[in-house]
Amino acid sequence: MSVLSGVEAVPFDLRWLQADDDVFVATHEGEYAGFIAVAPAAGYFAHGARGERLGKYRTRALAQDAVQHARAKTRPILRAKARKMVRR
16 A cells, blocks of 8 residues: 555545446546546547546456546545544
8 A cells, every 4th residue: 555645545446337338437436537438449448537538448447447547646535544642
């Protein structure tokens, strides 16, 4: 697990929903995370949460990985470590 300034980055899973025959949308805790557009002859086109093009992929799994990776880079989910209070 990676640590950022004393705060741990927590891995997360995206929820994938098929919005149409050729569109898959990713969400995380109800928040939009990106989508994949399917072009049968060309492949799978991944897009991030801000509409950025992430690339063209041969499989849906690879495109999903790209969206997951982009999500982790742009908005890490952070959990602060618990601190013990000392009474004097």
